[in-house]
Amino acid sequence: xxxxxxxxxxxxxxYPILQGPMGGGFxxxxxxxxxxxxxxxxxxxxxxxxPDEILEADKAIKAATSKPYNINLWVxxxxxxxxxxxQEKLEKIKLLFKPYFDELGIPLPELSTDIxxxxxxxxxxxxxxxxxxxxxxxxxxxKEILAESRKLGIKTVGAATTLEEALILEExxxxxxxxxxxxxxxxxxxxxxxxQESFTGLFSLLQQLKAxxxxxxxxAGGITDAKGIAAALTLGADAVQLGTAFLATDESAAVxxxxxxxxxxxxxxxxxxxxxxxxxxxxxxxxxxEEIAFETEVLPFxxxxxxxxxxxxxxxxxxxxxxxxxxxxxNTANLKHRNASQLMQELIAETPKFIK
Numbered sequence: 001x002x003x004x005x006x007x008x009x010x011x012x013x014x015y016p017i018l019q020g021p022m023g024g025g026f027x028x029x030x031x032x033x034x035x036x037x038x039x040x041x042x043x044x045x046x047x048x049x050x051p052d053e054i055l056e057a058d059k060a061i062k063a064a065t066s067k068p069y070n071i072n073l074w075v076x077x078x079x080x081x082x083x084x085x086x087q088e089k090l091e092k093i094k095l096l097f098k099p100y101f102d103e104l105g106i107p108l109p110e111l112s113t114d115i116x117x118x119x120x121x122x123x124x125x126x127x128x129x130x131x132x133x134x135x136x137x138x139x140x141x142x143k144e145i146l147a148e149s150r151k152l153g154i155k156t157v158g159a160a161t162t163l164e165e166a167l168i169l170e171e172x173x174x175x176x177x178x179x180x181x182x183x184x185x186x187x188x189x190x191x192x193x194x195x196q197e198s199f200t201g202l203f204s205l206l207q208q209l210k211a212x213x214x215x216x217x218x219x220a221g222g223i224t225d226a227k228g229i230a231a232a233l234t235l236g237a238d239a240v241q242l243g244t245a246f247l248a249t250d251e252s253a254a255v256x257x258x259x260x261x262x263x264x265x266x267x268x269x270x271x272x273x274x275x276x277x278x279x280x281x282x283x284x285x286x287x288x289x290e291e292i293a294f295e296t297e298v299l300p301f302x303x304x305x306x307x308x309x310x311x312x313x314x315x316x317x318x319x320x321x322x323x324x325x326x327x328x329x330x331n332t333a334n335l336k337h338r339n340a341s342q343l344m345q346e347l348i349a350e351t352p353k354f355i356k
Contacts, residue, residue, distance in 0.1 A: 002230075002355045003348075006216040007239035010155060010175060011133055012068050014039030015348055017229065018218060019340075020243030021045040021072030021135060022186070022252065026327075029057065031251035033064035034340035038348070041133065041239075042067075047074040050118065051125040058129040068132030070157070075139030076191065078117045079278065079300035085113045093299050097307060100288060100323055104314040111299075111306055126154075133157055137189035140172050157218065161190040161198040163208045168192070170215045177213070178241060179205045181221025185244045185270070185329035187281045195280040196272075196294070203235060210236040222331040226350030233355065242347075244329040249340040255316060258326045259338070267332040276325035278304030287322040 005016045019035040021027065023045030032042030044061060046054050054071070061069060094108050101108050123145055126134055134149055135157035141149075149156050159178040160166035169177050180189055181202025188195035200208070202221040209217050219237035223229060224245040232240045247254050248262040261267055261284055270282050273289040278301035283289065298304050308325070315323035337343035 002233065002352050005233075005238045007176060007218060010216060011041055013041050016233070016237075016239035017041070017344065017347055018070070018239055018241040019043045019246045020184075020186075020220065020241050021070060022243060022247060023047040023072065023074070026247060026253050027057075028251055028253050029060040029064045031246060031249065031253075031340055032061055032069055033067075034249075034251055035246070035344055036065045036067035036069050038341060038344035039067075040344060041070055043070040043072055043133075043135065045072045046122065047072065047077055047118070049122070051121050054122060054125045055129065058131075070133035070135050071126055071129070071131045072135045072137070073119060073122050073126070075119060075136050075141055077119050077138070078115055078302065081300045082113050082115060082303060085300065085303070087113075090299065090303075093297065094307060096292070096296070096298075097288075097311070100311055104311065104318055104320065104323070106310060106314045109307060109310050111303060113303060115302060115306075127152060130154060135159070135178070137187070137191075139191045140169060140174075143172075146172060146174070159189045159220075160209070161188060161195070161205070162192065162200060163205070163212060165190070165192050165198075166209050166213055166215075170213045174215065176216045176218055176238070177209065178218045178220050179209050179237070181205055181219070182282075183222030183330040184220055185247070185282045185327045187277070187279055188272075190280075202232070206232065206235050206237055222329055224329075224331050225334045226347055227354050228331075229347060229351045230354035233351075244327075244332060245335060245337070245343060246340060247327065248332075248335050248338065249343060250338050251340045257316065257321060257324075261321070261326050262328055262332055263335055267326075267328050270328050270330055273325070274298050274304070276305070276308055277301050281325075281327065282329060284326040284328045286325060288325070 017040035021043035035042035155175040158169040190198040216238040219232035220241035
């Protein structure tokens with residue numbers, strides 16, 4: 001049976017299909033529930049949320065599904081370079097983006113470098129709500145956090161963009177590892193080397209990991225349909241994780257324009273940029289990403305996010321899609337489902353047809 005794998009047994013799900021945990025306000029309880037109720041693993045990206053907001057989201061999740069689900073956090077959620085960050089440099093970088101604010105007729109925001117990490121407090125709440133799965137990116141939680149997760153019966157999942165990262169995750173005894181190919185949309189979750197030095201494609205990365213580690217592997221990056229699932233499973237993945245395909249559905253909290261772009265030819269051109277948040281991510285090409293070269297220094301994460309957020313809000317209000325950063329993976333050619341439940345049903349029905 002194609003759908004019986006180490007991951008389905010580990011997580012207590014029917015199909016090795018996971019919804020990518022979209023943080024930054026894109027996740028919804030209804031999207032998570034659509035995937036979990038269909039027998040996959042729904043996810044909720046919570047890295048921007050306060051502990052109270054996570055509790056509220058979890059209440060809505062538990063009201064929508066009784067099936068296993070995943071909560072995702074960022075281990076490293078504040079760049080260390082923010083400590084004692086020079087005010088002069090902050091103002092200089094703000095001026096780099098001023099022309100875009102001027103185009104929209106809005107002022108540059110006042111910014112503070114005093115941004116504390118949320119991670120430790122978020123984990124405390126996670127232990128209270130006890131999701132079936134706790135996934136994380138940008139590093140590895142402490143031994144104490146991993147040990148407490150095991151004690152509570154919460155399965156842990158880390159993300160690797162290189163074999164070296166996967167080996168360290170395995171040494172930490174996580175329950176599963178996401179092989180994050182460079183094709184994936186959103187942030188590149190590298191944590192050992194700079195993201196731009198960790199550009200391995202999914203199928204190469206998957207085979208590297210299968211040759212060297214025993215921990216179950218979840219393939220992510222460029223998978224949007226049953227053929228992609230079958231290909232990843234054939235190469236040895238124990239499950240797959242789809243992000244962009246679910247981001248495009250009605251149940252996600254992406255704005256309507258974002259979804260329309262994902263279904264259009266515009267999304268065929270994606271770029272790597274730090275311009276939205278200060279950390280590398282794959283998005284649909286836009287004016288800012290084209291004009292602000294990747295090598296250009298921007299503000300550390302998440303200060304850059306705080307700079308760009310009012311620009312994004314104003315650009316959407318004024319219909320300036322060219323000034324909005326829309327996350328997307330490289331493969332949008334076969335996107336067709338706007339309903340998450342229908343997408344799941346097709347993936348479940350079609351995948352076995354491509355597995356010999």
